[in-house]
Structure formats: C-alpha cells, structure tokens
Amino acid sequence: MAYQQPPLPYADNALEPYISATTIGFHYGKHHATYITNYNNLVANTPLDAMTIEEVIIATANDPQKIGIFNNGAQAWNHSFYWNSLSPDGGGEPGGILAEKINTDLGGFDKFREELKNAATTQFGSGWAWLVLDNGVLKIVKTANAGTPLTSGQTPLLAVDVWEHAYYLDYQNRRPDYVSTTIEHLLNWEFAEKNFLAAK
Missing domain, CATH: 1.10.287.990 (Fe,Mn superoxide dismutase (SOD) domain)
Incomplete structure (x- = not known):
C-alpha cells in the first residue's frame, strides 16, 4: 500500500514569478x-x-x-x-463563510495576514506555518521540522512551508519576502474553504 506522490495541481512554472x-x-x-x-x-x-x-x-x-x-x-x-x-489563481482575501469565520476568530483578514506572516517568519529553523481549525475555532500555529497539526487533533486548512528549500533559490535569506508574496498572491482560499466545510 505504498503512498503515492500526488501530482502537482498545476504546471511546474504556474506559480511564476512568485515561485520559480x-x-x-x-x-x-x-x-x-x-x-x-x-x-x-x-x-x-x-x-x-x-x-x-x-x-x-x-x-x-x-x-x-x-x-x-x-x-x-x-x-x-x-x-x-x-x-x-497554493494556486496560480490564489492570493487576495477569502469570501463567504470562511471570511466570516476569520473575522470572528482572528479579528479580520489584516490580523490574520499579520499573524500568519509572524508565525512563518519567526519559526526558528525549518518548519511550517498553518491556518487550522481547533475545536471549532480558527487558529494560526507553527510547527518545527516535520511537525504537523494532525498530531494535535487540529484540522489544517492552509500551510506555508518555511524550510529553506521552499524559497532559497528564489529569495535567498529573505524569508519574510517569500512569506508575504505567498500570502498576497498564492494562498488557495478555495482549498481552505473546502477543508473548513469538510471539518464542520
């Protein structure tokens, strides 16, 4: 029952110019x-x-x-x-029920963006920043190395990879620029909403 690598949901150049x-x-x-x-x-x-x-x-x-x-x-x-x-059509702000939930639980999209960027840029060394649903409440969390919200009973909605191999060829040591660009231009809100609705 080998685990198969899922195909990329887009062409390898589809995220350019943000990720090469x-x-x-x-x-x-x-x-x-x-x-x-x-x-x-x-x-x-x-x-x-x-x-x-x-x-x-x-x-x-x-x-x-x-x-x-x-x-x-x-x-x-x-x-x-x-x-x-991530999506070549991503970025911007979510709509509908997820936007309402972000307003209720995280204080609005601007605060969400600030908190996710902070989690991703302050993760010391390698790791991840996540938007998760935790007992019905949206939270921003970060995990080190291979850590995942699955082991904390949380439902991941979105992830930002902050291992150096995710950004170093394009951004060198400018992790904050990679994170900001990902949030502004690439986050796949349709995927996040699908995960949110499935977990409700």
Missing part, C-alpha cells in the same frame, strides 16, 4: 519525492504498511523508535498538503 519552476523542480521533484521514497521503504513489510499515512503519522508521532518513519511520513503528507495550499 526551478524551485518547484527541486522541491517537488527531489525533496518531496525523497520523503515519499524513504517513508515507503521504512514501512514496507511492517504492520504500518496497511495503515493510511495519516494513521501512521499519528501512531508514530511520540515514538523515538519510529522517528524516521514519522519524519518522512509527516513531511510527505505536509508537502502534499502544501502544494494544494
């Missing part, structure tokens, strides 16, 4: 693919192979003996989620 085809080639074609290969090799011929990747991530999250499985599985899943969090 070169970055996508390395990020999706090398980094993401390697996590999936490593994960499949680690769970092959074990009871974990019969479980979904989400079940494996939760089952191995706090087991030091299975840290390699968790790291590769969580990174495989996080990246699959991240690609869908």
Whole structure:
C-alpha cells in the first residue's frame, strides 16, 4: 500500500514569478519525492504498511523508535498538503463563510495576514506555518521540522512551508519576502474553504 506522490495541481512554472519552476523542480521533484521514497521503504513489510499515512503519522508521532518513519511520513503528507495550499489563481482575501469565520476568530483578514506572516517568519529553523481549525475555532500555529497539526487533533486548512528549500533559490535569506508574496498572491482560499466545510 505504498503512498503515492500526488501530482502537482498545476504546471511546474504556474506559480511564476512568485515561485520559480526551478524551485518547484527541486522541491517537488527531489525533496518531496525523497520523503515519499524513504517513508515507503521504512514501512514496507511492517504492520504500518496497511495503515493510511495519516494513521501512521499519528501512531508514530511520540515514538523515538519510529522517528524516521514519522519524519518522512509527516513531511510527505505536509508537502502534499502544501502544494494544494497554493494556486496560480490564489492570493487576495477569502469570501463567504470562511471570511466570516476569520473575522470572528482572528479579528479580520489584516490580523490574520499579520499573524500568519509572524508565525512563518519567526519559526526558528525549518518548519511550517498553518491556518487550522481547533475545536471549532480558527487558529494560526507553527510547527518545527516535520511537525504537523494532525498530531494535535487540529484540522489544517492552509500551510506555508518555511524550510529553506521552499524559497532559497528564489529569495535567498529573505524569508519574510517569500512569506508575504505567498500570502498576497498564492494562498488557495478555495482549498481552505473546502477543508473548513469538510471539518464542520
């Protein structure tokens, strides 16, 4: 039951000029693919192979003996989620029920944008910034390395990858510029709303 790398939901140059085809080639074609290969090799011929990747991530999250499985599985899943969090038609502000929820829980879109940018830029070292639904409330959270909201019982709605390989070829050490550009031009609000409605 090997975990298959989902196809990119757009062409590798579709996010230009904000994220280059070169970055996508390395990020999706090398980094993401390697996590999936490593994960499949680690769970092959074990009871974990019969479980979904989400079940494996939760089952191995706090087991030091299975840290390699968790790291590769969580990174495989996080990246699959991240690609869908971006869209060449993304950016701007959400509408409808999700916009109302952001106003209620996060104090409006401007505060959401500020809080997500702060989470993404202040994550020390590698990691992720997320918009999640936590017990019915929208929150901004950040996770280190392969950390994922799945292990905290939270429902991810959007993700911003702040591992250096996500932005260094295009932005060098200017992580804040990458984060701002992603929020302004690439966040896939249709994907976020779909996740929100599915979790209600």
